[in-house]
Amino acid sequence: MIDIIRETADAKEIGIIGHIRPDGDCIGSCMAMKGYLENAFPGQEKRITVYLEPPAEIFSYLKWIDEIDSGYTERKLDVCLSLDVSTPDRLGEGLKLFENAAKTICIDHHISNAGFGDLNYVESDASSTAEVIATLFEDRYMDTEIAKALFTGIVHDSGVFQYNCMSRRSFEIVGRLCDYDFDRTKIIDESFYEKTYVQNQILGRTLMESILFMDGKCIAGSVNRKVMDFYHVKPSDLEGIVNQLRVTKGVEVAIFLYEMHSLEYKVSMRSNGRVDVAKIADLFGGGGHVRAAGCTMNGTVYDVLNNLSREIEKQLLAVYE
Ligand SMILES: [Mn+2]
Numbered sequence: 001m002i003d004i005i006r007e008t009a010d011a012k013e014i015g016i017i018g019h020i021r022p023d024g025d026c027i028g029s030c031m032a033m034k035g036y037l038e039n040a041f042p043g044q045e046k047r048i049t050v051y052l053e054p055p056a057e058i059f060s061y062l063k064w065i066d067e068i069d070s071g072y073t074e075r076k077l078d079v080c081l082s083l084d085v086s087t088p089d090r091l092g093e094g095l096k097l098f099e100n101a102a103k104t105i106c107i108d109h110h111i112s113n114a115g116f117g118d119l120n121y122v123e124s125d126a127s128s129t130a131e132v133i134a135t136l137f138e139d140r141y142m143d144t145e146i147a148k149a150l151f152t153g154i155v156h157d158s159g160v161f162q163y164n165c166m167s168r169r170s171f172e173i174v175g176r177l178c179d180y181d182f183d184r185t186k187i188i189d190e191s192f193y194e195k196t197y198v199q200n201q202i203l204g205r206t207l208m209e210s211i212l213f214m215d216g217k218c219i220a221g222s223v224n225r226k227v228m229d230f231y232h233v234k235p236s237d238l239e240g241i242v243n244q245l246r247v248t249k250g251v252e253v254a255i256f257l258y259e260m261h262s263l264e265y266k267v268s269m270r271s272n273g274r275v276d277v278a279k280i281a282d283l284f285g286g287g288g289h290v291r292a293a294g295c296t297m298n299g300t301v302y303d304v305l306n307n308l309s310r311e312i313e314k315q316l317l318a319v320y321e
Contacts, residue, residue, distance in 0.1 A: 002121045004033075004136050005040050007105060011078035014048045015101065017094035019085045024156025024191060026084040027055045029107075029129040031062045032137075032149035033081060038064075039141040049075075051094050058191045062152065063145040077101035082117060084129035086110035107132055109157075127165040128157035134173045147180035148187065155188055195240070198231045206241050206256070213305075216250045218312060222257040222265070222301045235266070246270040253277065253312050257304060260296070265304050268294045280311045 008014055016033050018026035030050045037048045054070045072093040080101035085091055085108060091098055098104055106117030109132050111124040126132045130153025137146070154174060158166050161174070178184070195203070202223065210221040223238060231237075235258065242256035253275050257265040267284070269277040270292055277293040284307070286295020297304045 002105065002107070002119055002136060004036070004105075005138075005141075007103070007119065008037060008041075008046075008079050011103075012046055013075055013078045014046060015075070015077040015080045015094075015097055016048070016050045017080060017082050017085070017091055017098060018050075018052050019090040020053060020092035022052050022055055023084075024059070025128045025130055025153040027052065027059050027062065027065075028149045028151070028153030028156070029083040029133055030068075031064050032130065032146045032153070033083060033133060034064050034067075035143065035146040035149065036133075036137055036141050039143060039146070049073075051097060053092065058194070059152070061187070061190070062149055072097065079103045079105065082106045082108070083133070084108055084110075086113045088116050107136075125165070125167065127163070127167070127170040128153045130154050130157070131170050131173055134176070135169075142180075144180040144182055147177045148182050151177045151182075151184065152187055152191060155192060160188055160192060196237070198233055199237045199240075202227070202231050202233055202237065203241050203244060207244060210245060212248070212251075214309060214313060214316070217252040217316060218255065218309060219245045219248050219251045219253075220255040220257070220305055221245055223259070224301075225259045225262070228258065235260075242268040242270050246272065252316065255305065255308060257297075257301060263298055263300065265297050265299075265301070266294065267297050267304065267308070268292075269308070275312055275315045279315070280308060283311060284308075 016030050018030045030052060034048055034050050050068045051072050052068050055065060059065060077097055080098050082098060088095055104117040106115060106120045107129060108122045109124060109126040109129050113122045115122060123132045130150045134150050206221040206223055210219055212219050221241060238258055242254050245254035245256060252272050254270045256268045260266050271277045276290045278288045278290055281288050281293035281295040284295040284297055286293060288294055
């Protein structure tokens, strides 16, 4: 365990840094840590700064979010906390601040984190970094704003409590957060599930035009440049489509493609467990996890699907033998 209060007690200049392209867990953890230290050391001559790339608009309900330093102002930090960052290169512009700090503390839940701080606290079986820091927080310095930030972190990294990373302890921490008065449904809806009108339109269109093949074990959907231009959508607007394809009954593998350039497709794959899609992505120069992986491929949609289905079939045949 790390005693956060003791480790920061003498520090005047404290920095909190997350990873590049910060997600809900990273942002929630950093905001919670900021609020906690502000509460623990009220009126003391400490400057507590969160350094992050500009967070998405959906997280604007979090307190302190407007005080994030996205310009990474250079300072000599007495203590630098790295939250939810698996390797130093993921610190982005924050790396310099981290390297120049007098003391560094690394708190994380990624199994790949080797512990690159002076002090390290990595719990690889925790659902989220928010869960890890919640175990370090004393109730007396907690408040509703901190609870909202921790709740956001756990919700985002567990797919709204869906994944197996949610343990008994994770749920107990969520239970503790329920003692604070805030609108949990609103946070889940507005920061996790909500889509814009065009995001829903392109999702609907992709599902409608999706094709089922290999005896219903594979489903694929694609979006070409023309469609993206017509709806004025960015690649980030297409996130989540592959997950919707995956929950089709009987499907083992879902594939989603979008055209990056003429005859060049970004491929996302999801598996329901029988097929290791990371292995397939790896064959085509990509990577990922057993159930979620991606790569970039050239050719027409049919070329891409032919190449992928050959590999998927090999694995499925091996399983059924
Ligand atoms: Mn995380």
